[in-house]
Amino acid sequence: MKILIISQYFWPESFKINDICLGLQEKGHDVSILTGIPNYPKGEFFEGYNFGSKDEMWNGMKIYRAKLLPRGKGGISLFLNYFSFVFFAWLKIYRIKEKFDRILVYEPSPVTVGIPAINASRKFNAPYYFWVQDLWPESLQSAGGINNKFVLSVFDKITKLIYKKSEKVLVQSEGFKEYILKQGISAEKIIFYPNTTEDFYKKEEKISKIESLLPTGFKIMFAGNLGEAQSLNTLIEAAEILNKKSIDLKWIFLGDGRNREFLQNLIKEKNLEKNVFLLGSFPATEMPHFFASADALILSLKSDKIFALTIPSKLQSYLACGKPILASLNGEGAKIVNQSNSGFSSPAEDANVLAENVEKLYRLSPDERQKMGENAIDYFKNNFDRKTLLEKLEQILNFK
Incomplete structure (x- = not known):
């Protein structure tokens, strides 16, 4: 046809x-x-x-x-x-x-x-x-x-x-x-x-080329558009809260968008240059290799009716790659993270609860985080x- x-x-x-x-x-x-x-x-x-x-x-x-x-x-x-x-x-x-x-x-x-x-x-x-x-x-x-x-x-x-x-x-x-x-x-x-999502989104092993681009520490990774709808300031506020608790976290942003300059200024304003990294855009085919080096993948949206009704398309890609997921959003996307037992969700734009979830995930054992990743893959195969x-x-x- x-x-x-x-x-x-x-x-x-x-x-x-x-x-x-x-x-x-x-x-x-x-x-x-x-x-x-x-x-x-x-x-x-x-x-x-x-x-x-x-x-x-x-x-x-x-x-x-x-x-x-x-x-x-x-x-x-x-x-x-x-x-x-x-x-x-x-x-x-x-x-x-x-x-x-x-x-x-x-x-x-x-x-x-x-x-x-x-x-x-x-x-x-x-x-x-x-x-x-x-x-x-x-x-x-x-x-x-x-x-x-x-x-x-x-x-x-x-x-x-x-x-x-x-x-x-x-x-x-x-x-x-x-x-x-x-x-x-x-x-x-x-x-x-x-x-x-594309076939190349799947669980991968770490590779040295990607590892060399990343900071050391517990890595929380965001991939996608750096726009207004993503409420990325919520992630920066959570990073600030956890930085004050001296937890060795590295927040890594992959992608570009209209809010990149705003983010850069916010990171500088909050003295988070050693904790938050804007690495720019990379080909989509490389994302699974970046995700392999992450300890958790994060997605976020503003607190708004329309975003609560939406399933962010990156969620399917995250699930397919078998890593724990942190969701700072309401509605359908949060429901999937909870139903799949693939991570933790917090209300959109709530930096305090997000910070609590990040710390909770950080304190889990490697086996517990691995189980979350396995749950993510199973849910993807059954639904997407x-x-x-x-x-x-x-x-x-x-x-x-």
């Missing part, structure tokens, strides 16, 4: 949809991708790309590049980024000569990625399936800080239109269902379809296995 994936983000940007495309191709489907010009997360075009970048091939798949304006530092630049993709992707569809049987839309913010899908569905006479990663307009309000009732109303109408014209609405978290039902979408149309979820996606798209 011929499948068109529509996603504003795609390789060489690091998003889970990259692996879903590879997985569908592995299962014998002919996959093409309509996407933008890579500029996430730094807000600048990747090296080798510009506003006029052409279509290209990746692992035997055709990538159609629609023009867009880069994200910049946020604000008005971000909105221009969103709407420029909608405009140019809509036009790009008319230049695509292929025919498609199905269309899969991948939607981390913004929801507007669904607008070109409406056009593609009409042109190719193919149904589109909308995979919701972020709830809109809730995400616009919670993560974007937009409270204008007119703006929120407009995006609510756009979201409902996109959902209603889709064949099915896939949700990455069970917690999304109630919100979407309240937007007038029928229960029969909504399918729980969680994220899996890549092969199983790819087969489920085929069933949703009516290929089986």
Whole structure:
């Protein structure tokens, strides 16, 4: 079958949809991708790309590049980024000569990625399936800080239109269902379809190349976007609390984002340069080797309704790598950590309870921490296995 994936983000940007495309191709489907010009997360075009970048091939798949304006530092630049993709992707569809049987839309913010899908569905006479990663307009309000009732109303109408014209609405978290039902979408149309993670996320052994980059001591590792939504100041506050207790902890941040400079300043302000390390970005394929050198993996989100409903996609990657997990968040993500017995969770933005959990984990025996890691792998295999979820996606798209 011929499948068109529509996603504003795609390789060489690091998003889970990259692996879903590879997985569908592995299962014998002919996959093409309509996407933008890579500029996430730094807000600048990747090296080798510009506003006029052409279509290209990746692992035997055709990538159609629609023009867009880069994200910049946020604000008005971000909105221009969103709407420029909608405009140019809509036009790009008319230049695509292929025919498609199905269309899969991948939607981390913004929801507007669904607008070109409406056009593609009409042109190719193919149904589109909308995979919701972020709830809109809730995400616009919670993560974007937009409270204008007119703006929120407009995006609510756009979201409902996109959902209603889709064949099915896939949700990455069970917690999304109630919100979407309240937007007038029928229960029969909504399918729980969680994220899996790439095959290379698995338990690895320590390697000297990675070890040489890391400080000595009990290592707590965060990997991913250094953004506002992650409430990373909560982690720094917990680090400060534990530093005063003279516990030899090393907090290691892998990744980049708009809050990197803020973090650097906060670390300096709290005199934590010997405890907290911002190592920058590394290829996703290297993450399991970094995780192998960690004593615990940590994830965090702000205290907000939408984040409580979300399963952070990095959680699946953490589980697959078999390390104890510290979760500073509410809702669905915390529930998974607790159900899996893979670590400890604390309420979002509560640095004191997080610090207590870190110390509790630190004082466990190596065997107890190893058991948590084993529990993590078991839970991943039972709930987020890549092969199983790819087969489920085929069933949703009516290929089986």
